[in-house]
Amino acid sequence: MKKNVHPLPLATLLLPLAFMLGCRPAQAQQLCSASSNPVSFGLYDPQSSAHLDNTGSITVTCQATVSLLIGYTVKLSAGSSGAYAQRKMLSGANSLNYQAYADAARTSVWGDGSSSTSFVTDGYLLQVLTPVSKTYTVYGRVPGSQNVKAGSYLDTLTVLITY
Template structure:
């Protein structure tokens, strides 16, 4: 009986050792993740198209587009990033402008469907998206964000094709 108990103890002790080694390995993976782990993010977008604009109408035109952010890390337990937008042609985040030659049409893009938070770089009262993910190694993670656009009504503009280009800045 003593022999069985001793043998049983060794089996239990061996199991504990395997569990301890597994726990230490997990801790080393967590503790061994370098602060500057190699991470790569890219962005793509579908445009916000407002269609035809009637300068005699006071109605706003709302539409939406999207930004897709793809990130991949070689070693990462926490991948955090921000998505910011430039001011475009206007040079001012508070009032963006689409251009057609020398003519301009005011518009704005927002982070929310209520169109209350201007999507910018955090300056001048603007907001940006902060996001991330956990525990993805060598697997690309794609996240999609809606861009809510609005063109105010009653702008006295000439007929033309108006366009603006915003730069997406991802910081990680």
């Protein structure tokens, strides 16, 4: 089992949740890579009680020289806050709370399985020299009514893919 850890910037107010990660081969017969679509929250209005929601995605593509049954997990770190309960984006000494979810209802915090978080588990049969791609949506939310100063807020999450 090979574990690949890659830092991912999760910015806000132009929050590109840039999942630029690459999976290195777990075996000589397999090669995996990943690409991303950024999450951009846009402008946040601290006087609004409405949540600011948007999505991004991670696409994992694997190819093998022989047929293999591949299973893997996709986990996210807590970010700079160090806690899944409330992730924080920073702008200097200022912070803006946000969360990354694994489901559209935004009830399942995407983490590493600890602290009541969930992660993505998937798999498929790789065919000889035929790449297989799977795309996973990341559901982001910035809660409303946060008294924050203007600025560009940023957090960095780490994606861990184990296969």
